[in-house]
Every structure is written in structure tokens, then in C-alpha cells.
Amino acid sequence: MAEIDTKAFEQDLIDRGYSRRQMGKVAALLGAGAAALRVTGAMAQQAAKPVEGAVRIGANECWTGPFPVAAEAAFKLVQEGNRYEPNDEHAKLFAAVAAVEGIPADRITAWPGSSDPLSRVAVAYASPTRGIVTGNPAYEAIWRTGDWLGAKVTKVPLTKDYAHDVKAMLAADPNAGVYYICSPNNPTGTMTPLADIQWLADNKPKDAILVVDEAYIHWFDGPNAAKMAASRDDVLILRTFSKLFGMAGMRLGLTFASPAIMEKMMRYDGGQVTAMLPMTAVACGTVSVAQADLIKARRAEMVANREMAIAHLRKKGIKVIPGSQANMFMVDWGKPAKAMQAAILAEKVQIGRNWPIWPNVSRVSVGSADEMKAFCDAIDKVWKA
Numbered sequence: 001m002a003e004i005d006t007k008a009f010e011q012d013l014i015d016r017g018y019s020r021r022q023m024g025k026v027a028a029l030l031g032a033g034a035a036a037l038r039v040t041g042a043m044a045q046q047a048a049k050p051v052e053g054a055v056r057i058g059a060n061e062c063w064t065g066p067f068p069v070a071a072e073a074a075f076k077l078v079q080e081g082n083r084y085e086p087n088d089e090h091a092k093l094f095a096a097v098a099a100v101e102g103i104p105a106d107r108i109t110a111w112p113g114s115s116d117p118l119s120r121v122a123v124a125y126a127s128p129t130r131g132i133v134t135g136n137p138a139y140e141a142i143w144r145t146g147d148w149l150g151a152k153v154t155k156v157p158l159t160k161d162y163a164h165d166v167k168a169m170l171a172a173d174p175n176a177g178v179y180y181i182c183s184p185n186n187p188t189g190t191m192t193p194l195a196d197i198q199w200l201a202d203n204k205p206k207d208a209i210l211v212v213d214e215a216y217i218h219w220f221d222g223p224n225a226a227k228m229a230a231s232r233d234d235v236l237i238l239r240t241f242s243k244l245f246g247m248a249g250m251r252l253g254l255t256f257a258s259p260a261i262m263e264k265m266m267r268y269d270g271g272q273v274t275a276m277l278p279m280t281a282v283a284c285g286t287v288s289v290a291q292a293d294l295i296k297a298r299r300a301e302m303v304a305n306r307e308m309a310i311a312h313l314r315k316k317g318i319k320v321i322p323g324s325q326a327n328m329f330m331v332d333w334g335k336p337a338k339a340m341q342a343a344i345l346a347e348k349v350q351i352g353r354n355w356p357i358w359p360n361v362s363r364v365s366v367g368s369a370d371e372m373k374a375f376c377d378a379i380d381k382v383w384k385a
């Protein structure tokens with residue numbers, strides 16, 4: 001993903017006859033909005049391009065696609081693809097999500113995945129004078145947006161239980177514009193207790209925003225932070241259909257937030273992105289969220305596959321970071337993770353990347369039972385203590 005060359009971008013506009021004043025408008029639209037997305041786009045989370053013929057357990061995707069009943073709903077919309085919005089599909093999605101989450105429909109907004117609002121909230125609330133605070137390791141997309149904005153990005157190590165250390169996060173930058181919590185956390189899969197998330201919401205500066213990224217929450221059988229967005233004006237919850245719902249390539253995400261927050265986040269494009277979503281994805285998501293039994297079954301399947309692989313590693317004396325509640329876990333090889341990743345790839349299994357703070361630790365995504373068996377077989381071949 002190329003870094004944006006702001007000078008070249010400005011020069012191009014001048015060469016094309018834009019005045020400085022007009023340039024400001026274009027920069028607001030493309031520079032602050034779209035360009036931020038280009039440096040933090042949806043593919044950025046992938047450690048590498050998929051390797052042909054390899055088992056793909058490196059990008060935290062689901063091992064299978066949408067629930068069949070949801071895919072059917074999407075196909076129906078393919079056949080009605082001549083209409084921008086055949087039958088109030090957005091409203092149906094918001095009603096379905098509101099019913100599941102117990103929050104008002106007017107606090108729910110849909111996006112082509114959650115990468116866009118994740119970048120956008122940083123653009124709206126961070127700046128060269130108001131930084132961004134995250135855990136470490138954490139999902140790095142917002143680090144890149146912060147760097148691009150020229151905002152200070154402060155990365156605070158997780159606690160010994162691999163939760164976000166909310167008190168240390170506030171102390172590290174008491175006047176930040178954005179505090180970002182990912183729960184379950186990517187890459188550790190670990191939860192931050194709701195009481196800690198609430199504490200940070202109550203103690204951060206009033207005009208800062210707390211972003212709670214719940215991309216992986218459907219894998220966790222327990223409470224979530226959604227309701228915080230129902231009553232507050234300074235909390236944004238991010239959700240995605242790219243994980244448990246198996247829709248990464250279809251692109252659908254959600255934010256839960258007050259209308260005032262949304263207005264701020266859409267000032268660069270007037271809501272164009274959220275108003276023009278593919279109806280196939282919207283219909284697929286609407287049916288997906290209501291499938292309580294199928295969600296439970298897919299979660300149980302993932303947990304069984306994850307625990308089988310973790311038990312296999314531990315039996316060999318390989319350390320696994322404890323406490324994952326999501327479709328990923330971290331393996332501490334006790335030696336450079338990049339070399340282990342390459343050795344496992346040579347056995348046609350593509351695992352995830354490592355984070356600079358933990359150079360000996362790889363993230364492994366949870367695939368199907370067969371895929372996790374292939375991972376265990378690869379470990380048997382390459383592991384030397």
C-alpha cells in the first residue's frame with residue numbers, strides 16, 4: 001500500500017488549474033477521506049498475498065462463506081441489481097441490528113467494511129495536536145492513519161492478562177483525540193473487561209472519542225460494548241461482517257454512534273460512501289445477524305478447532321499466549337517468528353505476521369478442522385525445540 005505523496009498531490013492540482021481555495025476543498029474530500037483509506041485499506045491487515053495451494057490461516061478470515069440462508073438473500077438482490085435500492089434494504093438492516101443489539105436504529109450506520117470508519121474516525125478526531133492511544137500489540141490500521149495525519153501515536157503494552165491497560169493508556173497521553181480499544185484484541189484475541197472500557201470513557205477528555213473495535217465480538221460468548229453508543233456522544237463502536245459472518249470480500253461493516261459523531265465523520269464526503277452500499281452485502285448482512293443458532297454453531301466449531309491446535313502446540317512444549325476468545329491465537333516460538341512463518345509456509349500453510357513488540361510471536365488464524373490439522377502436521381515437520 002503506497003504512502004501518499006502530499007506534495008505531488010498538491011502540485012498535480014495546481015498544474016490542472018485549481019486555485020489554492022479550490023484545492024482546500026478537493027484536499028478535504030480526497031486527502032482527508034479517501035487518501036487515508038488508501039494507506040490503511042482493507043487489504044492492509046494481510047501479512048502477505050495468498051500463496052497458491054497453501055492453507056490460508058494468516059488473515060483472520062472465516063474458513064467458509066456466508067450462512068447459506070444469507071447467501072440466498074444476497075443472490076435475490078443480484079437479480080434485482082438494476083435498482084439502487086429495491087426495497088428499503090438499508091432500513092431492514094438497521095432494524096435487524098437494532099433488534100439484536102438493543103440500540104436505536106438511528107445510531108447504526110453501515111459501511112463497506114469497518115476499515116473506512118476506522119480511518120475516518122482518526123481523521124475526524126486526531127490531528128498534529130491531538131494524538132491517538134492504542135494497545136500494543138493491537139490492530140495497526142489506526143497507527144498508519146495517525147502517522148499519515150502527523151498525529152502522535154502512543155502504543156501502550158497490554159496488561160499481564162493481555163487486556164488493554166486503560167489507566168496506563170490515559171496516563172500516556174491525557175489529551176489525546178482518540179483512544180482505541182480492540183476487544184477481542186487483534187492479534188491476541190483477548191478481551192478487555194467492559195468495566196475498564198467504561199472507565200476510560202468516563203475519564204478521557206470530554207471532547208476525545210473512545211473507539212471500541214468489536215470486529216471479532218461474534219466469536220465471544222459474552223457481553224459487548226454496543227449499548228455504550230446508545231447513550232453517549234463520545235463512543236464509537238465498530239463492527240464487521242468480515243469475520244464470523246464470512247463476508248470479507250463482500251464488504252459490510254457497521255458503526256454504532258450518535259448522529260453528531262456521524263456528522264463529524266462524514267464532513268468530507270457528505271455520507272456518500274455509506275449511502276451507496278452494494279445491496280447484495282446489505283441483504284446478506286440483514287439475514288446473517290438474526291441467525292442466533294447458526295452463529296452459536298459456527299462459534300463452537302471455531303472454538304473446537306482453535307483448542308485442538310493449541311493443545312497440539314502445548315503438547316510439544318510450544319508456548320501459546322493464553323485467553324483468546326476469537327478466531328486467532330498467538331504462538332511464542334522462543335525464536336524469530338519470521339523464520340518460523342517461512343518454514344511453515346514451505347509446508348504449504350500460511351500463518352500470520354508478528355508484531356514488532358513481540359518478534360518471536362506469530363499470529364495464527366483459526367481455520368476449518370482440516371486446515372488446523374494441516375497446521376499441526378506442518379508443525380510436526382518443522383518444529384525443533
Ligand SMILES: Cc1ncc(COP(=O)(O)O)c(C=O)c1O
Pocket residue numbers: 042045059060112113114115116118139182186213215216239240241242248252253
Ligand atoms: C480489529 C480489526 N478491525 C477492523 C478490521 C477491518 O476489517 P473490514 O474492513 O474487513 O471490516 C480488521 C480486519 O482484519 C480487524 O482485524
